[in-house]
Amino acid sequence: MEVSEIPVRTLAEIEAQVEAEKQSKEAREYDPSRFYHPAVTVDLVIFTLSERDLQVLLIHRDHWPFKGRWALPGGFVQEKEALSQAAHRQLQEETGVSEVFLEQLHTFGHPHRDPRMRVVTVAYYALVPADKLPPSTEGVRWWSIYQLPELAFDHDRILDLALNRLRRKIMDTNVAFQFMPEKFTLTQLQRTYEIVLGRVLDKRNFRKKVLGSGGVKETDELHLQGRHRPARLYQFDLDARDF
């Protein structure tokens, strides 16, 4: 993490100071309904990797509006819930997973993005390893990013931004490990990069970079599969810095 030169209080310190302010007599006189309040939701771009595709979870809309189209999972932010908590809750509800990579993407608030009312949505994106996944059901499906159905609202724009962010991030950081099982071969890791980036990489250069970065450590296990030379299994090295 980058070192800051701004003196920053912790969330707990801020909360304590806010709490102190609430004791003021002005607090009881304040009218919170003086201003217009739009609805606030979180929307999630949940990515996973299949054997050959980067996939995203979409939900079939059975009702108005945009009935018949597919939408990103999302929902209202509840009264006492942080934005990231709301995102984690949605992720848990839709996929059953928790403790995966989840990061705020961008906030979309165009006044006419939802026909029901003004909705400001805070978009997050999540990366889920394929082995933690629930299967597709009728109304909740994994779609290849290259074969998308018609999307509801402005969800095409949200997804597009998420994809570009993921591609930049996988080049700059070790975020690719979020897609991997605990142990993996370097060829599997290379496939992950290739699927996310949508282009092939040179095997020798890839291995040079990954091994040179210190981000992985080898195990003493081999991956036996098929009639060919077995591959060594590697693990993510938690101590290592991003590369």
Next chain:
Amino acid sequence: MEVSEIPVRTLAEIEAQVEAEKQSKEAREYDPSRFYHPAVTVDLVIFTLSERDLQVLLIHRDHWPFKGRWALPGGFVQEKEALSQAAHRQLQEETGVSEVFLEQLHTFGHPHRDPRMRVVTVAYYALVPADKLPPSTEGVRWWSIYQLPELAFDHDRILDLALNRLRRKIMDTNVAFQFMPEKFTLTQLQRTYEIVLGRVLDKRNFRKKVLGSGGVKETDELHLQGRHRPARLYQFDLDARDF
């Protein structure tokens, strides 16, 4: 701009489809008040450069809450206003400037960040050239980022994030030109980088990089100032890609 592989509709297309959905009979039956709606504001981190400091605009709080502290300018998002419009409006109100760099930073929505009520704030940061600036007044002041007063709410965290984002961005893009007047010397440009980054740069390496990037073009004018060799003036080359 990066080329996307997701088919993305324009905002106008989305708006037209949303408008079509509003004609549905369900639209009239929908109750928008079923869910909790927090307040939504925009907060602005407005940076400028003085001769020796990176500065940020803060507003003195004369009332509860956090009376006596300083806060980022900000305000409620109005009913028919996009988030970026709200940010531009705030910027215009506080500084009188428009058509400057303004970009969404992050959205802060911790439930206890404001003692009045639940406020979700979409933070933006703006870069304003010093020659477009209004002077400080009693309640609206430019502060060096190295000499900050006590800030209200979680504005220290917002400012910290904005500073880190700006520093990364100035290394990756030509955003530094947002701080410059139309014509400038390379020494002035280097000072801009140094002030933002908080460290000194090598003159020869800096000029090599800037001139090699194609991001600037020289003019035939010289900058006469004081009893020393005059410097050549350069302009930002709008045709050039980011560097």
Next chain:
DNA sequence: TCAATAGTGTCTTTGAGACACTATCCG
């Protein structure tokens, strides 16, 4: 032995960073 995948090294190019002197103007 062959089909299939694992694994390995060198050369070139590019960009970043360290480093010190000459040029030009004004008073």
Next chain:
DNA sequence: CGGATAGTGTCTCAAAGACACTATTGA
């Protein structure tokens, strides 16, 4: 002329990219 800032080139190092062959296994 001296004070002040403008302007200039080389070397080293690291990282990225192009490129092709050998190793090991199971059938």
